[in-house]
Amino acid sequence: MVAGFEYAFPAIRGVQASREFYVSMCPLRLLPKLFLFNEDEMIPELRAQRQLNKARLPEMARYVLENPDDYVFSAITASVDADVKFDPFGDDPDSRKMGVLRIPMSARFVLNDGQHRRAAIEMAMRENPSIGDESIAVVFFLDQGLARCQQMFADLNRYAIRPARSLGVLYDHRDDKALLAKLVVARAPVFRDVVEMERTTLAPRSRRLFTLSAIYTATAALLQNVEIEDPEERAKLAAEFWEVVGAQLPQWEQVQQAKITAGDVREDFLHSHGVVLQALGRVGNSLLHHQTADWKNQVEKIGTIDWRRNNATLWEGRAMIGGRVSKAQQNVLLTTNAIKKHLGINLSADETRAEDALQRGDRRDG
Known part of the structure; x- marks a missing residue:
């Protein structure tokens, strides 16, 4: 210059x-x-x-x-x-x-x-x-x-630390999925007083059962490609779905009523963990697309699943790896498969591939 x-x-x-x-x-x-x-x-x-x-x-x-x-x-x-x-x-x-x-x-x-x-x-x-x-x-x-x-x-x-994902969802007024998740938490009695709105992980003594980020991801999976444009109607349908789910899982209500602690439920059962919530959202999405009139009756069957973490025969390799809960996408798919099999729902192509890979691994381990 x-x-x-x-x-x-x-x-x-x-x-x-x-x-x-x-x-x-x-x-x-x-x-x-x-x-x-x-x-x-x-x-x-x-x-x-x-x-x-x-x-x-x-x-x-x-x-x-x-x-x-x-x-x-x-x-x-x-x-x-x-x-x-x-x-x-x-x-x-x-x-x-x-x-x-x-x-x-x-x-x-x-x-x-x-x-x-x-x-x-x-x-x-x-x-x-x-x-x-x-x-x-x-x-x-x-x-x-x-x-x-x-x-x-x-x-x-x-010292640059990304904010917790739940807090990002809470403060995001631009993302339609974030707005939906917040509406669902506000509208669904099953989530009243049991959702951690700020943190993405729950401490062992936390009184909350779920994180807002987990509900965000699960509800987005539930309504993926569901052709309802009105935000209020989408929130109404999602809240109704989670209410039906919660009615089959008595521990959720018992936490709200302070009969058992949220920590005990998370320690003993899998159904409040993010991997299962997302899997339930995927299952619900399949029902909404293929069994629109009968989805509530199908969802009611999830109450007969053995959700205990010590049920390693069902959950090890799916929702858990080495006894620890995993929310990796492969584990979400395999957890979805377990629920769908119990409900008699056909697997999607990506779910079938994940299942085949799991079975091949089981045969090699044997």
């Missing part, structure tokens, strides 16, 4: 670990030009970021495009390898914190955090260039070399 030309960013100056840094706003259309990412072929030791996972980008770009009025992206963090100049707005202490950050156009920028946001925004702008007029917060640090940039990446991600 020609010497003398520069970028001018309105900025706030701060100090962390005795080093100055600057917070500014950057127009989205400027991101691809400022923050280039061409390190894909470099070995990790010479990079300051993880490799770009291009598979993540379409979903992130779609999120921006489908929610133009309420998408949210947090600030990106970059190191600047150049002699920058900060011109404060005044001489008093408050005014000296605000001013204009001047960065030579010849500067090299290294993204410490936010490379996927940058790439997704670039992808979204190809389809909708108008979003380029919007902006994103940028935190600028002065470049201290590769080792410092790598350490910043490690530090920025050291």
Whole structure:
């Protein structure tokens, strides 16, 4: 770049670990030009970021495009390898914190955090260039070399923890499946006071039988490809299904009535675990598609299944592996198969393949 030309960013100056840094706003259309990412072929030791996972980008770009009025992206963090100049707005202490950050156009920028946001925004702008007029917060640090940039990446991600899936479902007002799950929990008496709305795992002494994330997944399986458009009607049908299921499993009601503890039920029985809930949702989906008029009578038969965890003959290799409950997709399919066999329902193609694989494994073990 020609010497003398520069970028001018309105900025706030701060100090962390005795080093100055600057917070500014950057127009989205400027991101691809400022923050280039061409390190894909470099070995990790010479990079300051993880490799770009291009598979993540379409979903992130779609999120921006489908929610133009309420998408949210947090600030990106970059190191600047150049002699920058900060011109404060005044001489008093408050005014000296605000001013204009001047960065030579010849500067090299290294993204410490936010490379996927940058790439997704670039992808979204190809389809909708108008979003380029919007902006994103940028935190600028002065470049201290590769080792410092790598350490910043490690530090920025050291305590990054994804929120529990149940909490994500609870706070998601955009996902129709999340809205459905919350409606079902609110409408179905069988779930009253026994659903953990925030955590995805239940502590041994938790008074809850189910997690919201498990009900989300199970109810989505129940209503997959069921042609009911109205959200209220979908919630009504799902709540009715779970009510019929709960009526066959007396331990669920006994927990609500404080006759037994939720921990004891989870310890002794499988029917409140996520793998079984999802399997029941799959079974219900098959009934809704193929036995619409008689699905309640069929569901009532699940009360005669031996749901005890110590029934290893039935559940080991299906809902459990080595005595531990497993919610892997293969285990969901095999648990579904056990329920369908008991109810006399035909298996789907993927369920048949899972069953054949299990039987082949049993024969080899023998």
